[in-house]
Amino acid sequence: MEPTQVVRALAAIAHESRLAVFRLLVSIGPDGLAAGTVAEMLGIAPSALSFHLKDLTQAGLLTQRPDGRRLIYSANFGAMQALIGYLTANCCQGEACEVTDNGPCC
Numbered sequence: 001m002e003p004t005q006v007v008r009a010l011a012a013i014a015h016e017s018r019l020a021v022f023r024l025l026v027s028i029g030p031d032g033l034a035a036g037t038v039a040e041m042l043g044i045a046p047s048a049l050s051f052h053l054k055d056l057t058q059a060g061l062l063t064q065r066p067d068g069r070r071l072i073y074s075a076n077f078g079a080m081q082a083l084i085g086y087l088t089a090n091c092c093q094g095e096a097c098e099v100t101d102n103g104p105c106c
Contacts, residue, residue: 001079001082001083001085001086005060006083006086006087008058008059008060009059009060009061009079009083010083011059012055012056012058012059012061013056013059013061015052017042017044017048017049017052018052018055018056020042020044021038021042021044021049021052021053021056021062022056022061022062022075024038024041024042025038025062025073025074025075026075026077026080028074028075029074030074030075030077031072031074032063032065032072032073032074032075033072033073033074034067034070034071034072034073035049035050035053035070035071035073036070038053038073053073057073060076060079061075061076061079061080061083062074062075062076063075063076
């Protein structure tokens with residue numbers, strides 16, 4: 001993942017509503033949810049949700065697919081793993097480690 005992509009992804013989830021949307025869709029799995037269902041579950045107005053979904057999708061963190069007249073949104077697990085990998089690539093100087101509450105255990 002390129003640094004500009006990392007910054008864009010982090011900026012996209014650096015908002016309480018967008019973070020909630022992303023976490024919800026991660027918990028749902030690859031099947032995803034319709035935008036209306038996301039709005040209901042999180043109590044976000046549909047107009048505001050559209051903005052947040054667009055931002056997360058443009059950042060590459062969500063995918064969308066048509067399902068009849070609805071759009072289904074899913075977490076982009078590949079992008080999520082790439083982001084986590086980028087953030088942890090230099091942990092413990094590249095050695096395998098386990099992260100605990102006290103920090104990395106190398």
